[in-house]
Amino acid sequence: KKLQVNMKLSNSVFNIVTRNLSEIVEYTLPKETRRMNLFTAINDAMRVALSTDETAIVFGEDVAFGGVFRCSVGLREEFGPTRVFNTPLSEQGIAGLAIGYASMGRTAIAEIQFADYIYPAIDQLVNEASKFRYRSGNQFNCGGVTIRAPSGAVGHGGHYHSQSPEAYITHTPGLRVVIPSNPIDAKGLLLSSIRCEDPVVFFEPKALYRASVDEVPIGDYMIPLGIGKIVKVGTDVTLVGWGGQVNVLLKASEMAANLGISCEVIDLRSLIPWDTELVIQSVIKTGKLVVSHEAPKTSGFAAEISSTIQEECFLSLEAPIQRVCGYDTPFPLIFEKVMLLW
DSSP states (O other), X not given: OEEEEOOEEEESSSEEEEOOTTOOEEEEOOSOEEEEEHHXXXXXXXXXXXXXXXXXXXEETTGGGTOTTSTTTTHHHHHOTTTEEEOOSOHHHHHHHHHHXXXXXOOEEEEOSSGGGOGGGHHHHHHTGGGHHXXXXXXXXXXXXXXXXXXXXXXXXXXXXXXXOHHHHHTSTTOEEEOOSSHHHHHHHHHHHHHOSSXXXXXXXXXXXXXXXXXXXOSOOOOOTTOOEEEEOOSSEEEEEOTXXXXXXXXXXXXXXXXXXXXXXXXXXXXXXXXXXXXXXXXHHHSOEEEEEEEESTTOHHHHHHHHHHXXXXXXXXXXXXXEEEOSSOOOSTTHHHHHOO
């Protein structure tokens, strides 16, 4: 398989990836594959990173025994307790350790046990990690930071184990935000995040840890950040999502097909930077756009996409852009099935 993308690198606040039609870069995935679910693909990516980079370390709450979702299982036994280890229950401390370690030119792969608990680390991420390169005039950086965090709902997590906080992070210049929707992308995007020259927050849809299964290439490969993917070609309306919501959109597109409506489904994969050109070209073709995410509607990332497409595709739009998102309410345990509508 080959991923053909257009890339242009810019070194400012961070290395922004945008489309450049004059440059084409090919990425070839290894041919040999093994059946994996999403969490084993994440585990395999970290194993590759630890094997190929002697400075790489993996740490967080309970990661030494494999973690709550088993994403780091077996890594401590293989690489030793100095490279894979537990931390105290302090998200601020986890992020601070990652930033300090990476500022010395090393690779830090930190886990926040649930994305809902990333908020104590916000000060470190927003005021330190994101500004490290900028405030030093590009003399120093902590680009070796990758923060992994399971996000989204599973149907029984309640208020504190169901949130999707990606929009909070996307408001911070200097941080990249990545959310995979399947095991193949999860492994390739995580390796790209770990090796990226900028700090990355990598959200993992925990509902897909075991539910999403695919033939994942064995060995070392990377999928470029900032490049979206058309997962279903259509002509009547463009549906845009990321993470677990991509599967919801695919199901919706099948229902629409029964009504004679052809949907084009796009998986953004990265939110910062997001593939504006891919969505623009799709909307020019279809004339309609629906953006969907699990997080609350107000100030969700769908608003950013809607605003951009309204500005760029005004003369091509045949109908108002629609946002299909979560309710503006704390995630309710008793009404989770109503909230999710899986």
